[in-house]
Amino acid sequence: MDPTREEQLVKRAAQGDPDALGDLLMELAPQLRARIEPGIGARYASLLSADDILQVTFLEAFLRFDRFDSRGPGATLAWLTRIAQNNLRDAIRGLDAAKRPSPAKRVTSGRASDESYDGLVQAIGATFSTPSVKAARHEAHRFLDEAIDELPEDYAHVIRAFDLEGHAAADIAATMGRSVGAIYMLRARAHESLREAMGGASRYFSLGG
Amino acid sequence: MAPNGESSQASTSDRDMIERARVQAKAAAQAQRRGLIGSLANVAASIPGYQVLGEAKRGGQGIVYKALQLSTKRQVAIKVLIDGATSSYAESARFEREVHVLAQLHHPHIVSVHDSGQTSGHFYCVMDYITGESLDDYVERIKPSVHDRLQLFAEVCEAVNAAHLLGVIHRDLKPSNIRVDEAGHPHILDFGLAKTTGDAFAESPSAMTMSGQFLGSLQWASPEQAEGGASRIDTRTDVYSLGVIAYHMLAGRFPYDVSGSMKQILNNIVDLEPTKLRSVDRSINPDVEAIVMKTLAKERERRYQTAGELARDVRRFLAGEAIEARGDSTAYVMRKMLRKHWPVFATAAAFVALVIGFGITMTVLRGVAVKQRQIAEAKTEEALATVDTFVNAIGSVRPEDGGDKDIPLRSALIELKDEAEDRLGDKPMPLARVHDMLGQSFESLAQLEPAEASYERALDLRLKALGEHDRETIKSMNVLAVFYKKNDRLDDAAPLFERVAAALPTLRRGGPRDQRDVAAIRINLARWYEARGDKTGAAASYRAAIEDLEGLNENEDLRARAFASGNLGGFLTSTGAYDEASERLRACVDALTEYRGEGHPETAIAQVKLAHLLVKQDRIGEAEQLYRQAIDVLTTKMGPGHPATLATRSHLYELTIKRDGYAAGRSIIEDMVAQARTTLGESHADTVLYIGKLGMCQAHMGEDDLARPNLELACERLRQIRKDPCHPDCIRFTKELAAVCERMGDAAGAAAQNAVLEQCDDQADSAVRP
Incomplete structure (x- = not known):
């Protein structure tokens, strides 16, 4: 990509122009795809495509561009590559883990329960910090719901369907028109976004523990 | 999108995926904003003793609600801070202390704080609720006379001064933080970014937050805020913002362009001189212009030192008295430089006054020695003869000597160039000398474009006046060639070096001056040969230069010989002749240590060359010590971004990764x-x-x-x-x-x-x- 054009688009995107970021992604998409495709390999080709990874990478780019610190020509592609590689890694990790499921892990009731909320809280690495855990539980669940509502649509859907309602990844994939690998990838990103939201809401949660 | 579906790439284009991502991200951002606002409204509603009536104002730090204090039935404003902005211990301590200070600050034109606390993790404070409108809306609607605007502005300054007297600096003064009540009096709000003098918590490293956002409002910020100099923020920072406010009140625009990217605006605040008020509106009184321009001085020491001083000068003007701001004229830059570099300018000032004419009065020259005064009184021809003195004097104001890389010096040089072109346009030789000096000075300040322009101008003047083969022309050519070479413009340098080499044998070598000139040219030619890989030519030129300088014992000759010896030593290192290289390099370091001192950049660069040899000889510990010494000196004297400093750090980096691995060198x-x-x-x-x-x-x-x-x-x-x-x-x-x-x-x-x-x-x- 021409360094001058990249610089101009990055500058405009940093000023909050979503069209500029869209153009930037459009121009870098072929290179990004070329970098990601070899990493999928034959083993996962039936469960994951480069487009799955690109879709989530684009969403992350829009969500996180304000944190991107461009250090010159080529930096945008490097940044996107890093996001895409993380997404790929998360998808593969999820697919591998699904092959050896823990019997205690899933409650497949199809309805969110206190346990499933607690499981989600545990999964994102948050802990209750209010003095009375029990008293705060209901309020915390409400707060968790609010935080999920503030996530991008795909993230919110995957968290609700997978973590709270206990549907299988393959079923969620079918309803969303995505691959199974994409669901694991979306879930990892959704957890990360939720973790950040929870970290900011310090009156309910503290991270760690 | 499913990998085994009907060609995911055909059904879903990149553009569709990007659009989908964009829509989802936008919706999420909106939901987050709604969630935050709802959360803050709940916090405000939960503060006991108040009934929230509605939202009054939203800002970067939080939301202000209009509320009723139930016990007194009076209207108040409750400001609730966004969670996270005050979550650290330092931040919360600062907030509490600030509220404590402001609670004691009773001034009719500062909003009082009645109560404060923390609820549901959010800090809040309860303040006077001021009916009325913001300062800019008020000025826009009422369109008061200049007199009334200044009256209002003086009240603002007095209120800010009251805060300053309690040691509180506002740091975010702007019209939207000043409300004008129905009686036409101002009230200053929002000490949210205020810092108390000596406030350890407020000494954040810069005006930028960790997330890279500018702390404060950009357009009204001072140069020291724009530069991120948190330690330089004091009462004069508020004085500057008051200046921008006054300018905006009077001219209806900002003193410089504040459109464009944040970086551009910050640069403009730091670099651009404010447009003169009277060039925007000729009807503005020159005294008012002088007051505002003094307030907007880039350097803090040139501004009013307190908001009280500023208020008093405005009051003086309103009372028809003489103001203090007058007299800060164009002579300022030179006066300041004279004070700063007095020994250097003692001789130059007379020339400047007589020939270049910066408008420096004899007041400035008071104290100049009798000898210089005689020069000042001399006739024009004699004054022109002092061009050399002047050139040498100002040319020696280099960062490496004084550690000064400041903007006033650069501005003064640009002003000097324009003046020189105007006044010496018909005297090519003195003008060429001035350009030689300007080229060196700009180059020392890493201002490469004006440096090149001056070197080129000097050569052009000499080519026209003296022709190709004159000694002065050849020197000028050599200087420009070296400049190109230093900046890796070898294609530009090559033809000039060739012309210099061709002309060298024709030069007369009579006295010491000729010998010095020829030696200097030889050294540069040798380096050129070296760069081209012509080892024989390089060694021969270095040795010839050292011979040229034999028998000359002026300080400058010793220095030049040290350079030639150092360069030859460096070159011999690269050829593997370590014994002679060591002898030459140590002679060079010793000579420069004696002539320049240990902490001088020239000595440091000689040490670097010696360190290279030590690396080749596998004496890594000694080499590292020399590199580090040199980096300290170069960073202090030339700046951390100077090519010489960076080159030396690069050597240290190479040495580090070779010895300790890449991880150890990564941060370097x-x-x-x-x-x-x-x-x-x-x-x-x-x-x-x-x-x-x-x-x-x-x-x-x-x-x-x-x-x-x-x-x-x-x-x-x-x-x-x-x-x-x-x-x-x-x-x-x-x-x-x-x-x-x-x-x-x-x-x-x-x-x-x-x-x-x-x-x-x-x-x-x-x-x-x-």
């Missing part, structure tokens, strides 16, 4: 790249070289995704700069890039780089075969 090279990008610019050869080195470092640390763009950039740019894809640096980076591509599974990318390497191999083969 990262910092160097950032410095080089800032100071030298993205396309400078050194910057590109350091980017390439960073890429190598990342590749060796297994971070191929980070390494690749850096290596790609370095290869592409270096091939352009060196005009040779087979230059050793290019080959080094190309090899690494090929390996990275391969590891990343990009066979085509690797093949393209390997093709370049094969071509270079072929070239090398054909060069050695008969």
Whole structure:
């Protein structure tokens, strides 16, 4: 990509122009795809495509561009590559883990329960910090719901369907028109976004523990 | 999108995916905002003793609600801070202390704080609720006379001064933080960014938050805020913002362009002189202009020192009295420089007054020695003879001597150039000398464009007046050639060096001055030969230069001989003649230590050359010590981004990775790249070289995704700069890039780089075969 054009688009995107970021992604998409495709390999080709990874990478780019610190020509592609590689890694990790499921892990009731909320809280690495855990539980669940509502649509859907309602990844994939690998990838990103939201809401949660 | 579906790529284009991502991200941002606002409204409603009536104002720090204090039935404003903004211990301590200070600050034009606390993790404070409108809305609606505007402004200044007297600096003064009540009196709000003097918690490293946002309101910020100099923020910072407010009240616009990117605005605040008020509106009284311009001085010491001083001067004007701001004229820059560099300017000031004429009055020259005063009174021809004195004097104001790289010096040089062109336009020789000096001075300040323009102008003047073969013309050519070479513009340098070499034998070598000139040219030619790989020519030129200088014992001759010896030593190091190299280099270091002192950059550079030799001799510990000493001196005297400082750090980096591995050198090279990008610019050869080195470092640390763009950039740019894809640096980076591509599974990318390497191999083969 021409360094001058990249610089101009990055500058405009940093000023909050979503069209500029869209153009930037459009121009870098072929290179990004070329970098990601070899990493999928034959083993996962039936469960994951480069487009799955690109879709989530684009969403992350829009969500996180304000944190991107461009250090010159080529930096945008490097940044996107890093996001895409993380997404790929998360998808593969999820697919591998699904092959050896823990019997205690899933409650497949199809309805969110206190346990499933607690499981989600545990999964994102948050802990209750209010003095009375029990008293705060209901309020915390409400707060968790609010935080999920503030996530991008795909993230919110995957968290609700997978973590709270206990549907299988393959079923969620079918309803969303995505691959199974994409669901694991979306879930990892959704957890990360939720973790950040929870970290900011310090009156309910503290991270760690 | 499903991998085995009907061609995901055909059904879903990149554009569709990007659009989908964009829509989802936008919806999420809106939901977050709604969630935050709802959360803050709940917090406000939960504060006991108040009934929230509605939202009054939203800002970066939080939301202000209009509320009723139930016990007194009076209207108040409750400001609730956004969670996170005050979550750290330091921040919360600062907030509490600030509220405590403001609670004691009773002034009719400052909003009082009645109550404060923390609820549900959010800080809040309860303040007076002021009916009325913001200062800019008020001025826009009422359109008061200049007199009334100044009256209002004086009240604002007095209120700010009351805060200053309690040690509170506002730091975010702007019209929207000043409300004008129905009686037309101002009330200052929002001490949210206020800092108390001596406030340890407020000494954040810069005006930028960790998330990179500017703390405060950009357009009204002072140069020290724009530069991120938190430690330099004091009452005069508020004085500056008051100046912007006054300017805006009077002219209806900002003193400089505040459109464009944040970076551009910050640059304008730091660099651009405010447009004169009277050039916007001729009807404004010159005294008012003087007051406002003094308030907007870039340097804090030139402004009113307190908001009280500013208020008093405004009051003086309103009372028809003489103001204090008058007299800060164009002579200021030179006066300041005279004070700062007095020994240097003692002789130059007289010349400046007489020939260049900066408008310096004899008041400025008070105290100049009798000898200089005589010069000042001399006739024009004699004054012109002092051009050399002046040139030498001002030319010696170099960063390495005084550690001054400040903007006033640069501005003064630009002003001097314009004045010199005007006044010496018909005197090419003195004008050329002035341009020699300007070129050196600009170059010392890393202002390469004006430096080049001055060197070129000097050569042009001499070519026209003296012709190609005059000694002065050849020296001028040599200076410009060296400048090009230093800046890696070898194509520009080559023809000039050739002309210099051709003319050298025709030069007369009578007295010591000729010998010195010829020696200096020889040294530069030798370095040119060295750069071209002509070892024989280089060694011969160095030795001839040393011979030229034999028998000359002026200080400058000793220095020049030390340089020649140092350069020859450096060159001998590269050829493997270590014994003679050691002898020459140690002689050079000793001579410069004696002549310049240990802490001088010239001595430091000689030490660097000696360190290179020590590395070759595998005496790593001694070399490292010398590099570190030199880096300390160069950083202090030349600045961290100076090419010499960076080059020396680069040597230390190479030594570090060789001894301790890439991880140990990582932070050094990262910092160097950032410095080089800032100071030298993205396309400078050194910057590109350091980017390439960073890429190598990342590749060796297994971070191929980070390494690749850096290596790609370095290869592409270096091939352009060196005009040779087979230059050793290019080959080094190309090899690494090929390996990275391969590891990343990009066979085509690797093949393209390997093709370049094969071509270079072929070239090398054909060069050695008969």
